Amino acid sequence: MKWQTALKDYKTYLKIERGLSENSISSYALDIYKLIQYLETNNFEVSPIKISSETIQQFIYDAAKQLNARSQSRLISGLRSFFSYLVFEDYRETNPLDLIESPKIGRKLPDTLSEEEIDNLIKAIDLSKPEGERNRAMLETLYGCGLRVSELIGLKLSDLFFAEGFIKVTGKGDKQRFVPIVNATQKYINLYVQHIRNHQTIQAGFEDTLFLNRRGKQLTRAMVFTIIKNLAKAIDLKKNVSPHTFRHSFATHLLENDADLRSIQLMLGHESITTTEIYVHLDKSHLTKVIEEFHPRK
Template sequence: MQWKIYIEQFKNYLKLERGFSENSIEAYLRDVSKFQEFALRNDWQNPEKVNTNQIQTFILHLNELGIAEASQARILSGIKAFYKFLFAEEVISTDPAYLIEAPKLKRKLPDTLEYHEIEALLEAIDHSTPEGTRNRAMLEVLYSCGLRVSELVELKISNLYFDIEFIKVVGKGNKERFVPIGTEAMKYTKIYLEHIRKHSNIAKGHENFVFLNRRGKKLTRVYVFMIIKELAQKIGLKKNISPHTFRHSCATHLLEGGADLRTIQEILGHESITTTEIYTHLDKDYLRQTILQYHPRS
């Protein structure tokens, strides 16, 4: 019973005090619940009495199960947040998770698409259907603005500022940012809004969402994923891509075009510049060309 009470309090803290999104809250609770299940199986009935060795035993258990290091690190992050909350609330006098280090991660470079592959995917869309017109606008915005898929499906008409060529995006933790939108993305979005969406039967409560399904409701993240998978299959693309691939590609192409990391950080809504630095994975040919073109001794 103690676990249930504290996890519910933790959930309220994440929602009300930290302002986390529903998706983030679910992820944290999922991670803590995994530890709760393990604790109860080992008869650790009270979360207040859990010690550092017990948490380390759980992480070792995850490792023995073959859980990836990145997943282990994420689960530990959730446990750390939970015990940090209990410590802040003075439920416990010492934080048992504080000194536990996450597994050392090998930085995995995100998959990206070449510009010609982006073009091929966009050109493969059937513009003769209402869904095709919507999909073209949607993917143009996804690539142009480097959005997360959750930011795309939550995009509001009231947050489109086409007169100044910007959109307002609500990102992680309900943080707002203004992002420039490209000419092509604006063009196709206007076509969709004026010729397709305007004539749709919109469901109550969904009037302000930009991208809608056939039932007049906002799209789901899974639906966007499926659209991209089908287009990749249609053009015979062998890469394993997702909506996030468009975001990675946007960042990479900006960097290759000369944008600095600070600018890319602002556009993507990264809290830390270290997150953005992953996009410095430019290929050797590009690096060589840059040296030859700009270095005074080349």
Template sequence: MKWKNAIHDYAFYLKIEKGLSENSVNNYTFDVEKLHKYLTEHNINKSPISISEEDLLQFIYSVSKDVQPRTQARLISGLKSFFNYLVFEDYRTDNPTELIETPKTGRKLPDVLSEQEIDNLINAIDLSKPEGTRNKAIIETLYSCGLRVSELVNLRISDLYFEEGFINVTGKGNKQRFVPIADTTVKYISIYRNEIRCHIPIQPKHEDFLFLNRRGRQLTRAMIFTIIKNLAKEINLQKKISPHTFRHSFATHLLENGANLRAIQQMLGHSSITTTEVYMHLDRKHLTEVINTFHPRK
């Protein structure tokens, strides 16, 4: 079995059998492709069937000695998944990663913006340019609805149910959920659609995507990162932020203002409440206020 064939079949399995999104499939296969590249560069003639635990340990040590434990853990996890697939398909009888330990990473708390910082970022948008109106609608949507960047760029006009006060979001694994949308965000999206988007020469197959570039094509994830990076630079924000920062801030601000954790879980599209519970660790002051307000022995 050749590596390219194995990786191709693995990607097909993840997409068809597991129902993973294209982004998730790319993330899983990236680690295996890195392994294949390492073997090629070091003239190690081992196939997916013949590679051993010792070979894998050598590879992991080589590529992981200068990275954080979290990155190393993700690499090992990706390799474990690939070799589990080979065992499942009867290409191998053993998983050579089975005894390789994953480093402990701890739980990293997400970065959060204050409400004032979010206002400052939005106020820094240059509305004299057509893309400024679009960018304001983008930031408002990220923060108001707590979307992942992939969910934002794939948001379609047919997903907007403004009269009902919801948008239909397609999340990980193509799972759909309805997320409430604030009147303010509806207003900025409507301004963008009615005053900017309607004048863009839209390319075929991109007619339904909400947010478009100047050439009339769907925005990329990288473009959203660039927009936010430039805004942070504009206000000299001393935090490293990304589109996901607005999602974290959305959840944290809801929790701080008394929202139910289960409701936040549903809006974020987390399959497990455990994932959402990370926000419980962000604001100890808020938890103290809950005890003082609701506990009978306060």
């Protein structure tokens, strides 16, 4: 079996069997591309069926010189998944990553913004320009609903159920969930749709896409990143801000205001509550408040 054939089959497996998004599939494939490139550069003529644990260990050792512990762990995880697939399909008897340990890494706490910082970012939007109303509606939706950037740009007009107070969100692996949307966020979306979007020339295939660029097509992830970076620069915000920062802030502020972890998990679309639990570590005062309120020996 050739590497490119194995990789093509693996990507199909990730899409069909595991239901992963294109972004996730590309991320997994990148780990395999790195290994293939390493083998070609060092003249290793070995197939994915015959490659040994020692060869992969040497690849990881060389790659580690330019990677931090978290990136090393991600690389090992990606390779382990690929070879687990080959074992599952009976191409190999063993996974050469079984005896290779990932480096110990701490759980990285996400950056968050205060409510005042979020207000200042949104106030910095230039509403005199047509894209201003769109940008305000986008940031209000990011923060108000805790969306991933891919979920934001993928929103459809047909996903808006304002009468019921929800939007339908398509998350990782095309899994759908309904997220509550408050009246204030609904108002900004309606302003954009009625006063800006309705006057745009919309390209074929994007008639149902909510947030459009000036050419009448779906916005890119990179454009949303750029919009937020420019706003942060405009207010001289020193934090490293991205669309995901709004999602982290959404969850953290809910927790600080006594929302339960299970509800936050459902709104964020986390499969495991252990992913959501990271927000507990952000605000130690919340834990103190819980003890003071509920412990019998308070």
